Amino acid sequence: MELSLMDLHQIKEIAIRAGALLMEIYDSSYEVKTKEDQSPVTKADLTSNAFIIKELKKLYPNILILSEETKDDLNRLRHELLFIIDPLDGTKEFIKHNGNFTVNIAFVHRQRSILGVVHAPALKKTYYALKGLGAYEDNEDALNRCISVTDKLTDLNLVGSASHRSLEDEKLVEENALQIKTYKQLGSALKGCMVASGEADVYYRFGKTGEWDTAAMQIIVEEAGGIFREINGKPMIYNRFNPFNEKGFFAVNRKENIWTVPSVKI
Structure with missing residues (x-):
């Protein structure tokens, strides 16, 4: 199946409409439940989920x-x-009411992410990409703004997780302190999109993540000229039997800023 700009537009609209549903709940009262993995879930998660699945099934029933x-x-696993x-x-960020949450939709072909949309409704920003056609951002000031990573090797802006800070994060910051200018912690796929748009230069995440956390932002980072890999330098693949990546990952602007496996071939 070959995707077109029309597919990208339709999928982006689904993400935006799902974001509007989230915003209806954002300022209301709602119950916060705890899933088996101890992560929170709300009416907003489930409402958005049902809507996205319904709309995708209308367009792509198979x-x-x-x-x-x-x-x-x-x-x-039987499908390409x-x-x-x-x-x-970023359910935790939604609950904290800080705006740093997103709707992520990715399309995978033969275990590779080839289309991604990351919509941040509270920030009124949408990032999107289709393989071979570049990465773009919509915001309040501009539409279809082509984005690209920086080429910086020093005075780097590092972003990391607000809810999953680890000892590995602290060690990484300490060992590369001379190259780091700022270190900002926030939630959701926004961090990868910040690398893609040049707002940040480096993003490392240690520990367990799901395919749904990375698939959309990966293609956005890559189409913006960045590098997105597992923390050990291996390519990130999707539609695995186990949908969790236990190793972590990084998104960087330049191969020189790969600090965990500096000798990896890109």
């Missing part, structure tokens, strides 16, 4: 969907094509 909020259908969604990436 393509399976892997979602953080839906039971995994392992029949997906797959949608991977996170209907509310």
Whole structure:
């Protein structure tokens, strides 16, 4: 299946409409429940999830969907094509009411992410990319703004997780302090999009993540000229039997800023 700009536009609109549903709940009262993995889930997660799945099925009835909020259908392993969604990436940030949450929709072909949309409704920003056609941002000031990573090797702006700070993070910052100008912690796929747009230069994440956390932002980073790999330098692949990446990952502007495996071939 060959995707077109029309596909990208339609999928972006689904993400934006899902974001509007999130914003309806954002300022209301809602119950916060705890899932088996001890992560929070709200009415917003489930409402957005149901909407995205319904709309994708209208357009692509034969393509399976892997979602953080839906039971995994392992029949997906028999297919080359797959949608991977996170209907509310950054639930903790949503609950904290700091705006740093997103809707993530990715399309995967033969285990590679080839289309991604990351929509941040509270910030009124949308990042999107289609393989071979570049990466773009919509915001309040401009539409279809082509984005690209920086070429900086010093005075780097590092971003990291607000909710998953680890000893590995602290060690990485300490060992590369001379190259780092600022270190900002925030939630969701926004961090990868900040690298893609040049707002940040380096993003490292240690520990467990799901395919839905990375698939959309990966293609955005790569189409913006950045490098996105597992923390050990291996290519990130999707539609695996185990949808969790136990190793972590990085998104960087230049290969010289790969600090965990500096000798990796790109």
